[in-house]
Amino acid sequence: MSRGQDLTIGIDVGGTKILAAVVDRHNRILGRAKIATPAAQGETALLAAIVGCLEEALREAHTNIEQVESIGVGCPGPLDTKAGVVLSSANLNVQHFPLGPELARVTGRPVLLENDVRMGGYGELKLGAGRDYDDLLIVFVGTGIGGCLVLDGQVRSGATGNAGEIGHTPIKPGGAKCGCGNRGCLEAYASRSAISRRIVKQIRRGQPSILRAKLAKLDQPARLKSKDIQAAFELNDPVVREAVERSAHRLGLALGGMINVLAPQRVILGGGIVEALGESYIDLVRASARRQAIADPAAVVEIVASQLGDDAGALGAALWSREHQHRHAPPASNFPVTEQPAFIEP
Structure with missing residues (x-):
């Protein structure tokens, strides 16, 4: 896996909208995108929407996924954060959805999954x-x-x-x-x-x-x-x-x-x-x-x-993924375990 350029992506998945932001090491948003959540359409549609939103944010930031160190995702739960799995979500119509492993497979970047409000709260704690x-x-x-x-x-x-x-x-x-x-x-x-x-x-x-x-x-x-x-x-x-x-x-x-x-x-x-x-x-x-x-x-x-408004969850997720060691999905998942990534301190 090639080394990125001090960029992280934060993704805030909600029951109504998905917001993705490309964030630099100074916590500045270089590109953002927001789309409606296909909340009633299940796992495949949800993953496709998240990836599409991420790609749009990258285009706005004039960069590509190879320049990204890691991806932080805030998602409604309850979750199994160690495995990167959404156990259930009343507002997303998914059960036992391995969002972290699937997103890592598609993007080739380590993914850290956490509760969406916890990520919004972390953004407010650090920056708001x-x-x-x-x-x-x-x-x-x-x-x-x-x-x-x-x-x-x-x-x-x-x-x-x-x-x-x-x-x-x-x-x-x-x-x-x-x-x-x-x-x-x-x-x-x-x-x-x-x-x-x-x-x-x-x-x-x-x-x-x-x-x-x-x-x-x-x-x-x-x-x-x-x-x-x-x-x-x-x-x-x-x-x-x-x-x-x-x-x-x-x-x-x-x-x-x-x-x-x-x-x-x-x-x-x-x-x-x-x-x-x-x-x-x-x-x-x-x-x-x-x-x-x-x-x-x-x-x-x-x-x-x-204070951070709509950006709280994405900023918090980006910052969280930078500051914490990536937790891999277990070997039994469909996602190949790669070497432990190096996280860059802000």
């Missing part, structure tokens, strides 16, 4: 709103909801390797069914998908909304985009405002409980919904969390927006 802080809870609200826990300046994955799955915290026993198969999860009540479902439900009940015409044109009404929700929210659409406030309230309850347990210095909120709705949404979440966080009566814990 988490700089100069040691204890953080970072939560991204998008198609689903995921979390990243930072203690003593280190991202913690826990004994299972999957710590931070705040979206699957039960908040209503026997409640709405979540994509993970359980009922009453936070994600089923506070994610963008949950907001969309609530809007659709209220409109079908006859509630007036400026999104009625928009929904009539969609093949999947529950897939409203964050910008659609934002536009209607800013116009004080009653159906949308109720759905957004409901989401913020449930998320705040969960965060207040986490503050009681963890007492982080900061809670950082990111993801498509937070980016679209901004401080209006964060204010709602903050108010709900404050009521629940009885262990923080002086409101010492800050609840703030992420």
Whole structure:
């Protein structure tokens, strides 16, 4: 394998979009690309989309894969990070998918697979709103909801390797069914998908909304985009405002409980919904969390927006892959084990 030129690629795989970025050793993005995730089409389509997005980012950076040292991928889980396998994903329609080995086979470069929100959190820790802080809870609200826990300046994955799955915290026993198969999860009540479902439900009940015409044109009404929700929210659409406030309230309850347990210095909120709705949404979440966080009566814990926006996951994945030794898939996989690559320190 030829040696690259201090470049890494970070890929952020989400339920709605895939973003790839070519990043240099100073953490500058030289080229980026973003495409829609073929979430309902399975493993083959997902791998092809990731590779296509990666290739587009390389073209924008005016470089090629031979100049790349390694690839970091952030993906919804749960995952087997040592084997590079997506064990399951409620938002990607895959089971036991060897994404790391397959991507390494196609590109000829070592691949490091990690949780997508953990990678976004790592980006915020090193380059964004988490700089100069040691204890953080970072939560991204998008198609689903995921979390990243930072203690003593280190991202913690826990004994299972999957710590931070705040979206699957039960908040209503026997409640709405979540994509993970359980009922009453936070994600089923506070994610963008949950907001969309609530809007659709209220409109079908006859509630007036400026999104009625928009929904009539969609093949999947529950897939409203964050910008659609934002536009209607800013116009004080009653159906949308109720759905957004409901989401913020449930998320705040969960965060207040986490503050009681963890007492982080900061809670950082990111993801498509937070980016679209901004401080209006964060204010709602903050108010709900404050009521629940009885262990923080002086409101010492800050609840703030992420700083890196859409780039957080890709930057975090690129930086993570540079700073950590590549973990190969086991010999039983279909991917040939190569020599251990040398990682370049930033």
